Amino acid sequence: MTPFIAPELFERVIEYSAEVERDKKASSQPIDFCDNFFAQFFQNRMKQEITGFGNEAKESAVRLRLQAGAKERKETVLLIARFEGYCDMRYDVFAEEYGGGSGDALSRFQDFLDNLLQSITRWAESEKLTDIARESFKARAALQHALQSVQK
8 A cells, every 4th residue: 555645755854854953054944845745645645636835725725624624533634734834834934044034934834843743643643654653753853853952
């Protein structure tokens, strides 16, 4: 059986974490991880393709979340809600990476990423997707370690 999410996708977060730990910052945020995770999740698990990360995609996710609320596990519904939050912050993260902003969006993104990885792990465990749960757990541990090293 092909997994809903490619387990190797989580390597991007681990690479990002190593860069943060080594350089005390990263050249870019792992937006590509989030983009690809959500694309795979919606297409392979929810059977609904996402075509972007703007208002239209967010509205589509809201409708899906409301429909899924009655028939899906809470962990699955939470991932849909996380996508809605991601749509709200994605543009701000790009803007800060390219020189605009105060750094608040990047900090919020790191918190979001930590929470997303925790939600992915819980979702994967609830659906007995052990490879995805293991890789997500490893990625979150690496991220938390890197962020703690920067705060010291």
